Amino acid sequence: MxxxxxxxxxxxxxxxxxxxxxxxxxxxxxxxxxxxxxxxxxxxxxxxxxxxxxxxxxxxxxxxxxxxxxxxxxxxxxxxxxxxxxxxxxxxxxxxxxxxxxxxxxxxxxxxxxxxxxxxxxxxxxxxxxxxxxxxxxxxxxxxxxxxxxxxxxxxxxxxxxxxxxxxxxxxxxxxxxxxxxxxxxxxxxxxxxxxxxxxxxxxxxxxxxxxxxxxxxxxxxxxxxxxxxxxxxxxxxxxxxxxxxRGARVYGEITGWAATHDAAPTDPAVGPDPAHYARAMRLALERAAVRPHDVDVIWPDALGVPAYDRSEADALRAVFGARTPPVTTQKPLTGRAHQGGSALDAATALLAFRRGMLPASAGPDEPAPGCELTFLRQPRPPRSRIALVGARGFDGFNSALVLRGAAPPPAGDR
Known part of the structure; x- marks a missing residue:
């Protein structure tokens, strides 16, 4: 096996x-x-x-x-x-x-x-x-x-x-x-x-x-x-x-799927990257995790905060999940963007959310920009399928997606 x-x-x-x-x-x-x-x-x-x-x-x-x-x-x-x-x-x-x-x-x-x-x-x-x-x-x-x-x-x-x-x-x-x-x-x-x-x-x-x-x-x-x-x-x-x-270890969750792609083309900041390869990374990660798009509980996006890049990411998410995406949440506005440390922090937040039995609300947007009207999580709520997709994009065309499956919830006193 x-x-x-x-x-x-x-x-x-x-x-x-x-x-x-x-x-x-x-x-x-x-x-x-x-x-x-x-x-x-x-x-x-x-x-x-x-x-x-x-x-x-x-x-x-x-x-x-x-x-x-x-x-x-x-x-x-x-x-x-x-x-x-x-x-x-x-x-x-x-x-x-x-x-x-x-x-x-x-x-x-x-x-x-x-x-x-x-x-x-x-x-x-x-x-x-x-x-x-x-x-x-x-x-x-x-x-x-x-x-x-x-x-x-x-x-x-x-x-x-x-x-x-x-x-x-x-x-x-x-x-x-x-x-x-x-x-x-x-x-x-x-x-x-x-x-x-x-x-x-x-x-x-x-x-x-x-x-x-x-x-x-x-x-x-x-x-x-x-x-x-x-x-x-x-x-x-x-x-x-x-x-x-x-050894009787506590398990937060399992890493069940991942994928990485590259845009293979320069990006014009005024236009943003082509969403196709980012979408492909997400599809591959879901496929390797044997997870259907509608089974995903929550999405942590890259959330760069640059209008053209945000629209491109929203387009990629809609290409994978359809017009109504699973709940989307980001906490990067609270902390700033720590580059590779930031995507690792998103994965930590996802696993902690499943451990605590609560998906955290998104820190914005207050008013979604045109083309960015995603299903943002406005209030904390308990997880359902306990499956998260975490996405990240690196400068010069790197795209990655990771699927995490939270472990079964522990008793309330052990969280």
């Missing part, structure tokens, strides 16, 4: 809170956690609002040597992984290193560390960078550091597909489980908040320049003006079902 891959641990370090419980409370209450950028002075930039992880102290999950060698993006990964392992009831150091692996998503790498070193190179008399520049900046830094710290020596890797990467990481974890590795750490964190990183994002023309955090990020809304960047994300313990059951 094909091995089944389930999620047994969730670690969240995001603007919505540190820990799955804090994140869930923020999501259910619909509390906005975006605000003025504080990690650097953004005064000279048109975008000055972001989602930051308030009160984050990296000392709780890494030692001094690791912190000196790595960037805040990796510090967030250390913390999320520690939380996920604890949530799954697993030790921090693998007792069987070659049976444990780690595959995370990445895109922009160690921005704050690199910013400091490049300023030293070009702005100081020494004209040098520190010895750890190449280590901390490298897109695979988090995977390498986690492998060393926790002794994950199984087949490990990095997926690089921008916002789609958080879902691709989970899909890769399932493949790794099916090939015989019983425990895989998956997911993603991100920290795109430095002058250099913000300048790179501004070049795309997709960021919001609205100064009011309450109105800056409004996907699918008539007032949509672009996205708000964010740091953080979510890390998961993905485990072979038999292995999980043998």
């Amino acid at each position: 094909t091995a089944r891959a389930v999620v047994t641990g969730i670690g969240v370090v995001a603007p919505s809170g540190i820990g799955a419980e804090a994140h869930w409370n923020t999501v259910l209450a619909g509390t906005r956690r975006t605000g003025p950028i504080t990690l650097f002075d953004p005064e000279r930039y048109p975008t000055r609002v972001a989602g930051e992880v308030a009160g984050f102290d990296p000392a709780g999950s890494s030692d001094t040597r690791q912190r000196v060698q790595t960037d805040r993006w990796t510090h967030l990964g250390f913390a999320a992984t520690k939380l996920a392992l604890a949530d799954a009831g697993l030790p921090e150091v693998s007792p069987d290193p070659y049976k444990w692996a780690v595959t995370l998503a990445s895109s922009s790498g160690g921005n704050l560390f690199g910013q400091r070193e490049l300023q030293r190179l070009w702005g100081g008399p020494s004209r040098t960078v520190g010895a750890y520049q190449s280590i901390a900046w490298f897109y695979a830094a988090s995977v390498g550091q986690l492998s060393i710290r926790h002794q994950f020596k199984g087949p490990s890797g990095v997926t690089v597909s921008e916002s789609a990467g958080g879902l691709d990481s989970l899909a890769h974890a399932v493949r790794t489980v099916r090939r015989g590795t019983p425990v895989v750490i998956a997911g993603a964190t991100e920290c795109p908040l430095s002058p250099y990183a913000l300048a790179c994002q501004l070049r795309s023309g997709l960021l919001s320049d609205v100064a009011d955090p309450e109105r800056a990020y409004r996907p699918f809304d008539v007032a949509a003006s672009g996205y708000v960047p964010a740091e953080g994300g979510a890390v998961f313990v993905v485990e072979e079902l038999g292995h999980a059951l043998a």
